[in-house]
Amino acid sequence: MSDNFANHYQPQQSKQQSNQQSKQQQSNQQQSNQYEYKSLSLTKVSRYCNQYGNWESNANYSICGLDNDKLFLLTTDQLQKIYEIRERMIHSKFTQNIESEKAFIDCIDNVLSLPSNSDLAKPYCERTFDGWTCFNDTPAGEVSYFPCPDFVYGFNSQNQAHKTCTKEGKWRVHHETHVPWTNYTSCVDIPDLNFRNMIIKLHIVGYSISLVALLISITIFVSFKTLSSQTRIRIHKNLFLSFIINNFMWIIWYLVIRDGNILFENGFFCQALHVVLHYFLVCNYFWMFCEGLYLHTILVNAFVTEEKILKWFYMIGWCIPIIFVSAYATFRANSTDAKNCWIDESLYTWILNIPVIISFVLNIFFLINIVRVLVTKLQAVNTADAHHTRKAVRATLILIPLLGLNYILTPFRPETNDSAARIYEIFSAIVLSLQGFCVSMLFCYFNGEVK
Template sequence: CPPIFDNLLCWDEVPADTLVRQHCPGYYKGFVTTEYAYKRCTENGTWYSLPNKTRPWTNFTLCQPPRGTFTTGVKVEKNLRLLYTTGYGLSLFCLVIAVIIMFFCRQVLTFSLIPCASDSGVGFHAPFVFTRTIARLQRRRSSLLTAFHNSRPSCKWHWECRLIVSLFHFTICACHMWIFIEGLYLYMLIHKPFYTGRKGVSFYIILGWTLPVLNIIPWVIVKTTLENIYCWTVQENAYYFWILKGPGIIVIFVNIFFFVDIIRMLCMRMRSRDQHNGQSYRYVEKLTKFILVLIPLFGVTYIAFYAVQEKEGHTNIPYLYAEMTYNSFQGFILSFLFCFLNEDVHKELQRVWHRRKNRMGDHLMLTRSTLFSSWKKTSYPPHRAHSNFHSSQEHVHDHRTVERLIDRSDDLYKHALKRNAVELDKTDV
């Protein structure tokens, strides 16, 4: 029988009609590591499969923990898979729509409360979209590895699967780093608004995609040189995984510092400003609401998840459900908070719609006047010589009418643009 990987153990090539065994893997929660898992190679040189099944079967019966918790774990695994498939699918759909709207509304207020959402929307939302895509690829790694191993003499090397796992961890790192970038941008916007406004968001976009690369490269080097086993999904040495987990925790604590400092600055400004000033109070109110929604959403929740530690040999099922629900539906929540429910986006969409509607109305008016003028000229052709003079006068009159209509259309269009600009300036103020 050829070498094969059953998602838990790697089985080497064995002669036909052979029963082989391995110790139950210790990296699977709840398995009894002192027992053995068995796999049988049949007489015809194929791995044994259950009746009415085509996939090779491994006997993990002795590895099962007591009291039927293995069956419960299988049920929980199915529920979690359904949960994150639904959540990531819905998040992917909503984020794609949100990114399209952000590109369509690139002229959202110059100094908006979401200043980097329109310019860096792709950089902020793409990690979640990529996470969903890589997660789906990772789910297919088993079938890819099975076909790949059948054509190789051993199952020590399968760089395709490791590449997919590395990309998956890269997207997770990108999500954490973009949390830090968003907090850093708000922090700079509060302390140095003019400098940050002139500098733009290009620097933050580059930094947001560079930090995950600098984070994933050391982990790949360590896994390649010190723990190059299986598909890099097994963490025999937990300290190696802190190369990825540590920076994520650090940036979350830094974001908590940003949150406290920004709230402090807002309180100082609210004391110094006249709260009866409608525009100033409205600005501070909207900025406060935005920060209160953004920072806890990306910081405090992650801190709560990291604080809940799993006990040795015991899996916290409610913790798994809570974390998976939040992670999978995070993109869905973001798209609604920063796009679908955003007042500035609503105003910009209405402004674009009215602008297009006015342009279509002016164009339709000009087309009608031109067609009417052409109809008049073709309806009264010059039949007699003595009417040439009157025909030429009528032609000149129609031509002047068309010119007046064109000028009127241009004036209407300019007036509409000026009106929109005045509304935009009022909103900016």
């Protein structure tokens, strides 16, 4: 399911960017084994008061990730500059991430804390840190070029950004905000961004079509009491309900992630939306598992009470996913990649992948055994129940491979961001978003009992 989730919630990120972010996360993990970086806005400095009521000469700033000995060698101007940059980072939603804090600490160690360059003729632009990138003293009239940050969502680190030092020895300011400005506009791959926006629109249209078809289907099932009383139809209704809520959540999700500010803010709302979305996604697969389990049960074990088994299906379809999603949310919230509304892939996604894959494999086993039973026991039977059972099995045989299509296609997913990858993205968007439509067609509109 890892690739399935990536298809859903990484529409604006190219494969190349995804690989780069994966490498960056591995690098960050290695660094975290050596240093424990804490949020600059939450870290507390300590200073010891001895038994005689006197302060030690120096406070301990090592917990901030700074070299305590080096810190007290800084001049007043250097300390003031570091403090001002830190304050801007704390109050900016674009630098509330661990990568920016690491870059800031590296900038302090390698640039901001170094002595001034006496050989550089005045006027010149003074060294600074803009929240993402560190800049050394730059001669007036020059432009500083540098690779785009690879930890900023939507940026291509292969591109070059720049910062201009004017002839007056001042960093160029933005014409609207009138504050020093770094030009990162070239970091965004506009053609790729337009393609990702097109993929988002495909998902929204597909999920909207599925949502309408599912709402009509469940209305039909509820309207006819003869249908509502049947155990098989009641299972269908729960499957439809999980699809309806899930499709609605995907539409909201794609509308939310189009706003880059929301991703940067990484607030509770978008994180909660991510968790709820994945809960109903897991419920989809588990209710599909209940469809296969039900058919297998009534054919292989005819003595099971349908009312009793329905209670177990409610437990499997709605309650068990809570356990896995809660574990996933807990681990993800306390991990180092809890940023950008959790839009990036995480190793913890396997907490959801494993039970879904198990349910998918069991469904395949059920269907193989069901076909065997139909061939050996029901071939000569021509009752109405046997006829409906055969049709239900045929629908399930079609639907399960459809819902598992992402697992079938995953090994063939192109790694490069070429035309083959774009065709894959378009095909994947159409198939995934129209799954609900196919469910309603097979279990409702093509259902002989409804007709």
